[in-house]
Amino acid sequence: MSILLDSTTRILVQGITGRQARTHVAYMRKYGSNVVAGVSPGKGGQEVDGLPVYDTVAAALARHAVDISVLFIPGPAVRDPALEAIEHGIPHVHVLAEGVPHHDTALIVERAEAKGVRLIGPNSQGMISPGKAKLGGTGGPEPDKVFRPGPVGIISRSGGMGVEIGNALTRRGVGQSTYVSIGGDLLIGTAFAPLLELFEKDPETKAVVMFGEAGTGHEEAAAGFIKAGGFTKPAVALVVGEAMERLPKGMSFGHTSSIIERGLGSPRRKKELLREAGVRVADTFAELAPLVEAALARAA
């Protein structure tokens, strides 16, 4: 098994007629993802690689059952199409765009919660259940170079670092059940804890790796969730951004979440809390894969 995504998951692609979407939808289908249709307002009736294109989500849903909608739409334009998918109750809405205005994200998150929709992103690179299916950019044209089926779940606030972790594990012969890129923005839909809950229930997942960063309280919440018994499998974490704490406050790096708010967000504190919750915390990237191997050996 895996979480969120396998070869039977029915995927709708919003913004399907764009250049990026065409490229990635082709990669996704080649890998085994079950894309059923696309939406592009004003382009209804066209086809993309044999897939029907609709003007509205409503029209697509009249013809197709959909489990996930993935949005290949730039940040400034994402609010309306994300709300369209959410208001129609598609169970999982996946926003890849970066640069979504924070006021838009706050509204999208609020509506998703009200409708019981699982929102991943913004600023997610996508996800992959190796050997089964992939969504978004994750894995690119040759996912096998980095991701292989196996027992380890990965949750990462950085799309690039999720790939690095997959690569490090695969090179040591350790495969993955599902990797989810949750996004590096200040405001995101789904963070660590709800995904740990899904990995807990997935019999194929034997251990989970979390990649965290400075800013937000998501790692702190994950530690609380684990401590309370919500996740009982071995967990390994790497939290970066510690050196930033030694620099003057206010400096801007790549991710908009890297702001330390009232008492939350310090990587040092996140690591302490994760260790207290029994998580194996790597201090360097080199320590990560060996810690995962040790955790798997213990679990077996």
Next chain:
Amino acid sequence: MARLLEHHALEFLARAGIAVPGFEVVREPAAAGAAAERFGGSAVVKALIPVGGRGKAGAIRLARTPAAAAEAAAALLGRTVAHFPVREVLVSELVDIAREIFLSITFDSMSRKPVVLFSALGGIDIEEILAKDPARLIQRHVTVSAGLRPFEGREIAEAAGFSGAAMVALGEALAALYRLFCQLDAQTVEVNPLAVTAEEAVIAPSAVIVVDNQALFRHPELAGIADPNATNGWRPLTPRELRMREIDATDDGSSIRFNELEAGRVGFMLTGGGAGFLAFDTIMRLDGRPATTFDITPGRVEEKMYLATKEILSIPGLKGLIVGGNITNFIPIDVKVRGVMRALTELRVDPTRFPVVFRFAGPGTEESKRLAAGLPGIEYFDASRTIEDAVARIVELTRAR
């Protein structure tokens, strides 16, 4: 995140229906005196700079006479406050404050909602409130689709101990400030202190507005007001940082984030949100002294990488260069490498004497290696080795130099 200068913030508050004192921006001490005269003799004189911390830096001064106002302006103008040269001061009417309130509207990353932070312990910053009496900080989350309505503002004021006309006025003020927070796509609207006068009226003697850079595209009214180039977050941009912003502005097909660090020895160009952090943690742990941080989003990057590399290599005292980032899924890396190689070749860099480490992995690796081989001495790290390995190598290569 762009912070508006205070007079712009006060103008937005006034337009939103919040009472603000009279204020003027002046560049000469005599003009400060004349402004104080118009305000009835006494005034507050503040350095007009785009960062906080002015109070602690002694850059907010109370003047009881026009002469004192001119003197305060003379003392501030031309001085450097919190790294910023003071070219203008804000002279504002003195407000008769009966009670001071701390008010901030911002986003909470955990609830993913706007939150109103309100305390009757005004005039001090939030860290001090939390240290002094955290129970007196009221936090109220706002439902985005409903907004903050006056009755909710009254509830907040009531919870903080206000009643009567002051409570009613605060309810209206909070609703108006929340509307402004939305209207400007603000990241933060903060008024500290928000003042209640002896007549139970509400007035904002000062204001901080920080707007979301990611939303500037839909705010033509903020052009020339919200200046992302005013600071790097805590100090003015260096000339090199300004030139890098110009390089960035040559093409909107990708975007650069760049910081120059003091006393650096290594040109540091490892990109990617998380990977950049990891690389930065690593070089700091190994005491490798980075001279820069650099990030570039995917897109049309070749020309920008060429220009950026040249700019970074112009930093005096550099002992080496590391360029690259995390393994990419689908973005061809040879495009970036081509830009970097053009810069290195044009500047006649000899990597056998000036160490250069590449960590480029992903589609285009073979072509990238072929390009890198064009200059002997470049050490190339691919996906078989980690970002940490590459950082450790440049630290080792530059340490003895």
